[in-house]
Amino acid sequence: MKYLSINSQIAKPVFDVEDGTYNKTQIVQISFPGVGKFPIFYSTGFDIGFQKYWGPITIKETTTVRAYMVIGNQRSEEAKAEFVIEKNETSQKGNVVVIGGAEHCKEIHKKIIDLAGGPEHARIVFMPASSAEPYESGMDRFKRFSELGGLEIDYNKVPDDDRGEKDFSSILNESKFWILPGALIDDQNRPNVDESLWRTNGFKKEYAEKLRDGGYNTVFLSGGNQARYMKCLYYPDGTEGPVLSIIREIYEEKGGVIAGTSAGGAFLSRIMMLGGGSYGSMLDGVFYQDVIVHDYFDTYKPFKNRVWLGTGAGILNCNTITDTHFIARGRIGRLITACLYLKKQTGKNTVGIGVDEDTSAISYPDNWFEVVGASSVLVIDTSEAVLETAIEPGRFKANDIRVHYLEAGDRFHIDEASGSTSVEISKEHRLHPVEKADQNYCLCGDVFGRDRLKTWLYENFITSTAEDIVGFEIIDNLEDSSDSIFYYKDVDDERSFVTFKKYYDLAKYGSALVRFKKKEDTVNYQGFTSFHWWGENDRNYPNLEEISSPGYSTKNMYIDIMHLTLLNFPDLSDAYDMPLKSDYNDRPEVWQEMFRDNKRFRLGMTVIPLPDETLELQVFFFDYAYYDYDRNGRYSPPRLMERFESNYGGLKYDYDIIQIDEARNVKVFINDEEKGYTDVFGKFVFQTSDRFINIKVEHEYIHRKVELEMKNLMLPISEAVMKFTDRSY
Known part of the structure; x- marks a missing residue:
């Protein structure tokens, strides 16, 4: 800010951590030493510009921090502190677990515990920021980790609340499971506490230090609305707060496990899926806008019929974008649209990872991923996709999008340089298709419908000699879907000066057509998948039920998509x-x-x-x-x-x-x-x-x-x- 004159009479800002040598990340607060509150600007390096100070900053490596205070059109002299960070342990990356939501099976929870070193060594932090029931969802996760994953809890280390009940969200909780109190929504299941007051805890030094020093090796991000994570964990200028910074450190330096379900899984990728449906996205394309952190509210949905993309946490840092509830909510159309958009915008191949419910895709430091759970993961590989010129802005036509359909035990690898994928199938038996005289060819008018894709592919493509099958979308008949046959735009009524929604029949507006096809490298496998759970809606709790059913995996099938006007x-x-x-x-x-x-x-x-x-x-x-x-x-x-x-x-x-x-x-x-x-x-x-x-x-x-x-x-x-x-x- 060159127009500010330096006034030596203005007190310098004060750092609450002395400069010196430290063996761990430092969380530093900068404050005004006198009475009043004035803007502070800081820089974490001589080659880095100054930015506004919003709250505690995280120092992970040796650097010099400079800061000055502004009063009117004058500023103070710079305060300086040099922090030398010499960490004893060798940095190592851990695992990222993307869960598709509605996870009930034992296998996912046990796998997370195993990755954390087993029940004796696992220490879990539950982050409920996206949830509408932050405490209740944390306690539900605690039950699953303890009873399905074997996590052992010493209740003597969990303090009581004012009603005499164990409070797992207390900062004094020293047990192996801590609900980090960060959320926007009050949990109506817990009337004695207003959880909406937790909204600023992601920026408080005491919570970041507990996360850093508590020996935690696993962070679990709840489901809900992924945009709420941005509000709870990022400062208004888009820089990350200290809690998110320590979460990142647990994964990148301490070999920890970062798991997210549903909204939490979407938040983990560098570019985050924020909303929209398959049908609308394939007709109208992508709306890209980062979450406006300082002015976000839940009803803000600017994407209309398009798919809304914005910046995510980037913890899953290879060139990927994740999507959840994938087959259950028919989201293949919107993930393909997002991948093609990102490829066109960045010039790099973006891999889409679509994780279905009760299923997880687990990343390892060498960029291999493992599928664990009850259903499937679809991998969208755009490395060989051919994009054609769009008819109108935002609409894509593309050929040869490579897709892998994977189930439990299967693995896939992402090459960071090329963005291409390779696959290892766990099933031993090749599936030999048969000719079906009555097979459906072009009869799926709801290819993005609930749970439609898996059955349609299996019956008409995987087990069939058909070289290709065609489906299109006229309506997604889900009450909870963003897709609908009716397309709306805001229209201004000049007579009443009121904006209203005018609906258009999408049957006349157009449709999305998807062709699945086989090539010489397409291979299908068959076997069995099994998992354990308490039954639908936990109806058999606490008795575990084993489910075993025929399964299949396919590598290298190909998709062509188009906007169909004829x-x-x-x-x-x-x-x-x-x-x-x-x-x-x-x-x-x-x-x-x-x-x-x-x-x-x-x-x-x-x-x-x-x-x-x-x-x-x-x-x-x-x-x-x-x-x-x-x-x-x-x-x-x-x-x-x-x-x-x-x-x-x-x-x-x-x-x-x-x-x-x-x-x-x-x-x-x-x-x-x-x-x-x-x-x-x-x-x-x-x-x-x-x-x-x-x-x-x-x-x-x-x-x-x-x-x-x-x-x-x-x-x-x-x-x-x-x-x-x-x-x-």
């Missing part, structure tokens, strides 16, 4: 509001069967350009319904998801169901000339030299003719949809 949807205006379900307790398969029996079987179609100007016409049956959680399932046109007061108590959400089936034996007309019929997969491949064509399809079903036309289609259509390459037939 998608002719059927007219749904004549759909009738017909009850399909009268009993809330009906099994899902009964509901689906009733839906199928009452379908109107409207035709939809799309045209996909193939190599050598060949065109593939995909024809499908399309139907829509909704289920309102109030004992009513109805067949109807698409609608907005609506909140309503259920007769059975509480606010509920309606949600929609679509179903798509391949349209076999559909008659195809091109320029009014009959050309043939679709095959068992609902496809018809043709060539034409015409500049404009009309396509009409018709089908006889239940004594009525169903027709659909696509008029004045202009060729070539590479401007509208991308060409998929390396396609095998």
